[in-house]
Amino acid sequence: MAFGPFLLLALMEGLVTAAVLALAAAGLSLVFGVMRVVNVAHGEFYMLGALLAWAVTTMIPGPPALAFLAAVIIAPLLVAALAAAADGLVLKRLDYDPEATIVATIGLLYILQQAALSLYGPNANPVTAPFEWRIQLPWFGYSGYKLFVVLAAGLVLLALWLLMTRTRAGLVMRATQVDRMTAQAFGINVDRVYMGTFALGAGLAALAGVLVVPIAQAHYLMGHDPLLLSFIVVIIGGLGSLRGTLIAALVIGLSDGVISMFFTPTLAKILATLLVAMVLIFRPQGLFGAKA
Amino acid sequence: MKVWTLHLALLAVLFTAQFWLSPYHATNLARIMVLAVFAMGYNLAFGYTGLLSLGHALLLAAGMYAAGLPAQLCGWSAGPAFIAGIAGGGLAAAALGLLALRTAGVSFMIVTLMFAQAGFLTLLYFAPITGGDDGFAVAAASRTLFGFDLSTDSPRFLAALAIFATGLLASLALVRSPFGRTMVAMRENEERSRMLGYNTFTVKLAALTISGLYAGAAGAAYAILFGYVGASFATIQYSILPMLYVLMGGAGTTLGPFLGALLMFVLIEAATGVTTAHQFIVGAALVALILFAPKGLLGTVRDRWVRWLP
Numbered sequence: 001m002a003f004g005p006f007l008l009l010a011l012m013e014g015l016v017t018a019a020v021l022a023l024a025a026a027g028l029s030l031v032f033g034v035m036r037v038v039n040v041a042h043g044e045f046y047m048l049g050a051l052l053a054w055a056v057t058t059m060i061p062g063p064p065a066l067a068f069l070a071a072v073i074i075a076p077l078l079v080a081a082l083a084a085a086a087d088g089l090v091l092k093r094l095d096y097d098p099e100a101t102i103v104a105t106i107g108l109l110y111i112l113q114q115a116a117l118s119l120y121g122p123n124a125n126p127v128t129a130p131f132e133w134r135i136q137l138p139w140f141g142y143s144g145y146k147l148f149v150v151l152a153a154g155l156v157l158l159a160l161w162l163l164m165t166r167t168r169a170g171l172v173m174r175a176t177q178v179d180r181m182t183a184q185a186f187g188i189n190v191d192r193v194y195m196g197t198f199a200l201g202a203g204l205a206a207l208a209g210v211l212v213v214p215i216a217q218a219h220y221l222m223g224h225d226p227l228l229l230s231f232i233v234v235i236i237g238g239l240g241s242l243r244g245t246l247i248a249a250l251v252i253g254l255s256d257g258v259i260s261m262f263f264t265p266t267l268a269k270i271l272a273t274l275l276v277a278m279v280l281i282f283r284p285q286g287l288f289g290a291k292a
Numbered sequence: 293m294k295v296w297t298l299h300l301a302l303l304a305v306l307f308t309a310q311f312w313l314s315p316y317h318a319t320n321l322a323r324i325m326v327l328a329v330f331a332m333g334y335n336l337a338f339g340y341t342g343l344l345s346l347g348h349a350l351l352l353a354a355g356m357y358a359a360g361l362p363a364q365l366c367g368w369s370a371g372p373a374f375i376a377g378i379a380g381g382g383l384a385a386a387a388l389g390l391l392a393l394r395t396a397g398v399s400f401m402i403v404t405l406m407f408a409q410a411g412f413l414t415l416l417y418f419a420p421i422t423g424g425d426d427g428f429a430v431a432a433a434s435r436t437l438f439g440f441d442l443s444t445d446s447p448r449f450l451a452a453l454a455i456f457a458t459g460l461l462a463s464l465a466l467v468r469s470p471f472g473r474t475m476v477a478m479r480e481n482e483e484r485s486r487m488l489g490y491n492t493f494t495v496k497l498a499a500l501t502i503s504g505l506y507a508g509a510a511g512a513a514y515a516i517l518f519g520y521v522g523a524s525f526a527t528i529q530y531s532i533l534p535m536l537y538v539l540m541g542g543a544g545t546t547l548g549p550f551l552g553a554l555l556m557f558v559l560i561e562a563a564t565g566v567t568t569a570h571q572f573i574v575g576a577a578l579v580a581l582i583l584f585a586p587k588g589l590l591g592t593v594r595d596r597w598v599r600w601l602p
Contacts, residue, residue, distance in 0.1 A: 038398055093583055098398045099344050103539070103582045106532055110575025118569055228409065231402065270413045277406040281394050 005139035007258070014257020016146045016215070019153035020208045022249035024226050025233040026160060027204030029245045032234065034177045034197045036098055037091060040105040042205055043227025044112040045083060047220060049075045049206025051116055054125050054218040068130035068214075075210045076203040083202030087195045096194070116220035129214035149211045156207065157246065164242065173197060205230075228269070229256075232276045238285055295602050299464055302547065303457050310449045318445060320561075322452035324553050326513045327537070329459045331549030333506025334534035339543035340467055341499040342479030344397075346531050347388065347404030350411040351504045353526035354384035355511030357415070357422065360521035363434035370437040374512045381508015382501050389500040393493060396482075405528070412526040427522020430515055448517050455513050456550075459506060464546050464602060466502070475499050476544075536574060539581045542588030546602045551589060 028042045052075035057067040086108060094100040133144035164170035175183045176193045184190045208226070216222065233252050237244030252272065259268040306325070310318050330352055337343040358380025359373040368376070392403045415422045432443060440447040466472050474495050477485040486492050515521045524530075533556075534549070541552030556577070563573055585592060594601040 038402070090579060090583060099401070100582050100586070102344075102346075102398070102401060103535070104579050107575040107578030107582070110571045110578065112575075114569045114572035114575065117571075231406075235402065264417070266413055266417045270410050270417060273406045273410040273413065277391070277403045277410070280399050280403050280406075281391055284395070284399060 010258045010261040014254035018250045018253020019150040020212050021253050023153050023208035024205045025230040025245050027201035028230045029234045031201035034173050035194050037101045041108040043223030044109050045079050045202040045205040046209040046226045047223035048079050049209025050213040050218040051120050053210040053213045054127050057127050064128040065130040076206040079206035080199035080203035084195050084199040087198040124217035124219040126217045127213045232272050235276050315445050318449050322449045324557050325452045325456035326510050328550040328553040330507055330510035331534040331537040331553050332459050332463050333503040335538045335549045337500050337503035341475045345404045346401045347408035349526050349530035350408040351381045351385050351507035352511040355381035355508030356515045356521050359512035360515040363430050370516050377512020378505050378508045382505040385504020386501045389497045393496050415523040425523050430519045542590030545590040548590045
């Protein structure tokens, strides 16, 4: 294969990574933006989404497309409910103190991971893609499902943007983000907004997990890399800025695809983590974010 | 006076432990003491100075590799390797602090986490030298000190106790010194300390470096006493463990880190008979502590009953 097609393949793979990453990172960014909570257990919600997708598709008989559709709806809802419970039982009682919530979500990470290991087991399990459809390019065939993932992620992000900017719920969330006290004084139920935001953020991560599971298999440790990459994306894009998150996801996803294909993935990760640390030290508002 | 008596009494009890504990438990206790040294270092940064770091695994691994690599590649003996390990931990902490201490709070946590992750990945990247995830065993020749074979039970226990005792008494002296008070001032109110004329950056940098010396000593001691060096000690898990020990025993108490390490070890050991879900215990302990007892055991004891506890 010549260099051009090779690069094209790398970019397409990178685009799929970017799409999944943008979904997961949007959830993390939303939770940080509105609640000022750094959710270390975010990767585990992603993992749970993938595991539940496997469980749903194996339990529901019938054509793969129907079972997958059920998984897309059920898995994020279940994970969102779990996150809402975690918010009410743990985070709320800590009064959303930033440092205490990090420690608590680290604990949550361990609990969820162990639960997944004990209940689901150490195996990686595949999920059948809802449709088998290949696009034949002149140089190589490409999975149609991967392009569907990019499209679906784009639509969900568009819906999220509309939700945040055009609806009353989004307005209430943005008001809480700007000033929690004033929002409360205007009769907004801040507790409910926080619970909803945390559930929505977790649901987005779970949805990313569901979409990715036909490409990568469901495994109880699969939340690690997305967590790290989501952190990288959210920080480089500017904490709490949705647009910055999207741009950063594209940059990180594409460069990850290219660097991993031509160099080693470990080197790509070392550079990315160092970049994040440096951005936080020298440009805390992010590379694309406005002044915080 | 009371304070020193209490600490010396604990050390005396630990010294006699080698006679009434089985060799298996004595080895475990040696391991706990080494991990407690790591946790004491973490406590100096987190408990006293208020620096909540998520990157101490980097410092532990720096000490471990600074001791293990010269021993492996150049055949250094235990003494010089141990000193190299302490220096490695201190240097890594100073470098980390120079960059990371420009941030505070949540940013500091994420920056330290990212540097530790980069350090772990670097160890994997240079796997031909570092052994990567598999690590390497430290040669027996590098595990002798003054003719004593540190890989045998009794010398190993005594060496671990000596390091633990030095660390404990040094931390007690430190936190009761004027500098120790300054560290606490950073934790309680950094703005006010700055207004009083303290250079908060250098105080925090010094505290983090001392913390790194402890972590380096623990890493080097682990490499020499237990004969294994590996990248797994640089994972995020080893940044969480000292935090867990300190939170459990009591942040900002001199004996808390040891108590936390001991209790956590016993808890996991006891649970092993019932379930294999170690991580669940770690996670549940973290959540329970931060929710119900953020001051830890000795912190609560100090608040309620024993006011003089350091």
